[in-house]
Amino acid sequence: MQKKALILAVSAALVIPAAMAQKKGGDKGEKADPDSVVELYGKVYPELVFPSSSGATSAGTVLCTICGSAAGDNAIIKRTEMESSNSRFGLRGHEKLGGALKAIWQMETEFHVDSNDSRFAQRDSFVGLAHNGWGTVKLGRMDTPFKEYGDDLSFLGVSSGNFTSTSGIYRHIGFGSQNNAARFHERRVNVVQYETPDWGPFEAKIQWSTNEAKTATRDPRVLSMGGSYELGPAKIMVGYEAHWDLFGLSLNVPSTMRNNNDQSVKSKDEAVELGVQFKFGAHTFEIGGNQKKYKEPNSTPGRVQSYQNNAYEFLWEARWTPNFRTAFQYVKATAGKCSVVNLDCNTNGLEGQQFGLGFAYHFSRRTYLFVMGTLVKNGYSAVFNNSNQQAPNPGEDVRQIGVGLHTAF
Numbered sequence: 001m002q003k004k005a006l007i008l009a010v011s012a013a014l015v016i017p018a019a020m021a022q023k024k025g026g027d028k029g030e031k032a033d034p035d036s037v038v039e040l041y042g043k044v045y046p047e048l049v050f051p052s053s054s055g056a057t058s059a060g061t062v063l064c065t066i067c068g069s070a071a072g073d074n075a076i077i078k079r080t081e082m083e084s085s086n087s088r089f090g091l092r093g094h095e096k097l098g099g100a101l102k103a104i105w106q107m108e109t110e111f112h113v114d115s116n117d118s119r120f121a122q123r124d125s126f127v128g129l130a131h132n133g134w135g136t137v138k139l140g141r142m143d144t145p146f147k148e149y150g151d152d153l154s155f156l157g158v159s160s161g162n163f164t165s166t167s168g169i170y171r172h173i174g175f176g177s178q179n180n181a182a183r184f185h186e187r188r189v190n191v192v193q194y195e196t197p198d199w200g201p202f203e204a205k206i207q208w209s210t211n212e213a214k215t216a217t218r219d220p221r222v223l224s225m226g227g228s229y230e231l232g233p234a235k236i237m238v239g240y241e242a243h244w245d246l247f248g249l250s251l252n253v254p255s256t257m258r259n260n261n262d263q264s265v266k267s268k269d270e271a272v273e274l275g276v277q278f279k280f281g282a283h284t285f286e287i288g289g290n291q292k293k294y295k296e297p298n299s300t301p302g303r304v305q306s307y308q309n310n311a312y313e314f315l316w317e318a319r320w321t322p323n324f325r326t327a328f329q330y331v332k333a334t335a336g337k338c339s340v341v342n343l344d345c346n347t348n349g350l351e352g353q354q355f356g357l358g359f360a361y362h363f364s365r366r367t368y369l370f371v372m373g374t375l376v377k378n379g380y381s382a383v384f385n386n387s388n389q390q391a392p393n394p395g396e397d398v399r400q401i402g403v404g405l406h407t408a409f
Helices: 003-022
Strands: 034-044 047-054 081-083 088-098 101-110 124-129 133-144 187-193 203-211 222-232 233-245 266-279 284-293 304-319 324-333 337-342 352-364 368-379 397-408
Touching: 101 133, 124 187
Parallel strands: none
Antiparallel strands: 034 088, 034 397, 047 081, 047 397, 088 101, 101 124, 124 133, 133 187, 187 203, 203 222, 222 233, 233 266, 266 284, 284 304, 304 324, 304 337, 324 352, 352 368, 368 397
């Protein structure tokens, strides 16, 4: 009761001043404008995480052509960690502008309840215009449509930023420092996004972003788009994304193979995805696949030119009773293929897999306890990783178990 009273008090403190500021004239006694709304929302899910590992590839083992060297030792330290797993709160609202048009806005903040290093509004934050017939235009910082579509079913509602997230294998590459320039699962800055209006079972989004670092020789930018179509209990999801001059490949290969400092070389990385979600009673299933291509055309001997791989996923969530639900995941990334100027290139040992299993007990719709675990199995050259705090060596298999509490408001 005290928690609900606190939330209501904070919400009232935010909503009442915003409503009062919208008075038509400002004279004493006039009513607040009912067409302007401000909402406080959020979710919190801290957890204790217990990582461990085994199986690092022996030192001296020859790894794939575009990989580094084998360390020989396991790098994951067995310890107790606490994570807040992308807990967040936000403010959002709208103002009716007449007819079918309204202004919309949002400021969302990741909130680390286990530490004191949160920054304001670093999650999806934007301002825009929405029209019932024309659709919505947003300006700000947002997840890409590619991130949103094709990987829709979360793991017990806590997979975002959590070790159960599929993005580390499904939308990334398995070598190098795991630099996120190569990952197709990002939140972009300097974004303009268009979203279709309510077209019944169909929706789509397209997003354009730049990092404002254009020079005479480089023009870094991202195009992302995706959509879904619902057919009764089934939903089909597709996505496409392209990165220009982000050099996701070069930033993850050995330094002697990189092109990112050569101003005559440009890069283009692309990914396509397809996913299908199906609901059957208390069960929800999702299967999906994607293909990622990284291209850096050049003619310098020993420099990397390209890499390509595919990834697949299967997700299953079941609500057995109003209080008890489970989740299962399986994700696989292929070793793929590569090319290096004037050298044979192999991707031996670059495959990876992730298995996940979770249980949740609901005290209410919004509040529940959860227990979950994952196993990442790396090929002998791979360093796929789902840990937020540590990184494995080549070939190291990573196990994590988490116990936590989720609540939302």
